[in-house]
Amino acid sequence: MPLSLLESCKPPLRRLFALIQRNPGLVAIFGFASGLASFLLVERQAELAQVLATVMLVSWLWLILENILRAQIARWFGFELPPPLLRYATQLIHQESLFFVLPFFIITTTWNSGQALFTGVLAAAALVSITDPLYYKKLAPRRWLFLTYHSFTLFAVLLTALPIIFKLTTPQSYQLALATAALLSFPSLLGIITIRRWWRGVLLVGLILALGATGWLARVWVPPATLWLTEVAVTTEFDNRNRAPGATLKQLSAAQLRNQGLYAYTAINAPRGLNERIYHVWRHNGRAGEHIALDIQGGRKNGYRAWTHKQNFPADPLGNWQVQVMTEAGQMIGVLRFKVVE
The missing domain is CATH 2.60.40.1930 (Macroglobulin (MG2) domain)
Known part of the structure; x- marks a missing residue:
């Protein structure tokens, strides 16, 4: 990035970060408003789903590359992003993602079947993302629970986005989304299983495979998000x-x-x-x-x-x-x- 462009960006970025630090609730309000807008737009114009789904997938790169991006921003702009801002950014991504996929599952759920349970859990997760006491005091401090929440959200996003963006069939999308969520469950399982034995790694791999198998058997309870x-x-x-x-x-x-x-x-x-x-x-x-x-x-x-x-x-x-x-x-x-x- 040219040095002159970086220098010109620093003052407005610093003002933006200062505003967010003084009024941290603005990020949560923006996340809720944009999530609600996603809900209404997708419900009325399904063709916008492709653009919105792409934005959702790209936003997940922030969580995956958080440490690298923080170091890069510090090197480019000369300051580090404050931890509260990162926490609000994560909450914003969860809000955007959950409110984006929720209308798809509400429409596709067969309500007098087990699918109602999956969609009910998804709606509860969306409510948690906009309820600060639950999100920051009950969910975030428990690292394994927070990562499980994150993996579940990503699973729902992939079920919706993969058929739209990559034209995958529903079985292909389910298999890929399930494999991704199972692999991302590794940090959660690592936090739960604290024993220091040689067979700890074998147990972790076995649990991940069991989680994937359970997810596949439970597919009849998961609505096909795009059909x-x-x-x-x-x-x-x-x-x-x-x-x-x-x-x-x-x-x-x-x-x-x-x-x-x-x-x-x-x-x-x-x-x-x-x-x-x-x-x-x-x-x-x-x-x-x-x-x-x-x-x-x-x-x-x-x-x-x-x-x-x-x-x-x-x-x-x-x-x-x-x-x-x-x-x-x-x-x-x-x-x-x-x-x-x-």
């Missing part, structure tokens, strides 16, 4: 030319089912350019039946339209039916329900 249903229908009629379903049915007779079969119609919103394979899983009274694969592509504002037509039903089709819309990784996008009666 959600915009329109659904269970119907006996379908207009193939216009790709439009007939009247939605919540209940039908066994005779209707056998005579006409049944269409399960879903319109799935996905980021631009995303190619994804999903499944319609037909379930009868809790028992899984057919798994029908469908390929979807992102880009249509109202969601990519896909449907399955089931004609083969059991001899006794009475009871409660579900059509679960699943990703290849086993994450539920949504569910359609109907009942067959006499």
Whole structure:
């Protein structure tokens, strides 16, 4: 960086840092306001998610390279960043990240399933990030807990950002986000396991692998952050030319089912350019039946339209039916329900 430019930047930067030191709450207020703005913008214009997600990922470099950046700033500008400012910067990043991803998970969560637990924890983490007594007195002093909080936030950010920025599928994004979060859990585990034995390293590696395996098994409880249903229908009629379903049915007779079969119609919103394979899983009274694969592509504002037509039903089709819309990784996008009666 040219010396003259550095010299010209020093006075305004010093004034900014002095202002922040005198009014430390300004950073927290700015973080909350910008996080709320991210929430509202993403909810209304999903195309802005690509820009915002890129900003979120870049901001994480600050935490990773904090010591190097502090030394570099001291060398360039002739002063060290005060620790309180760094703490507020970290809080700001958590606020930005959590409030950015929250609308995606709120939209994609199937609320009458285990996914509600994950989204509830995410919302609680967002509230902690804007509640100073909890953030600074309960969370920050416990280093292992703070690093766990940090890894969980990064996991949620990657689940949202990877499909949008790199056009990865939902299974690929989940695997990469889980691997990253598991590796970043190493400092937390290191702080918990304080024994001084030769097998400490083996135990740490084993715990990281166990954490990754647990995260993979729990994927059914994690909403697919960038896939959600915009329109659904269970119907006996379908207009193939216009790709439009007939009247939605919540209940039908066994005779209707056998005579006409049944269409399960879903319109799935996905980021631009995303190619994804999903499944319609037909379930009868809790028992899984057919798994029908469908390929979807992102880009249509109202969601990519896909449907399955089931004609083969059991001899006794009475009871409660579900059509679960699943990703290849086993994450539920949504569910359609109907009942067959006499």
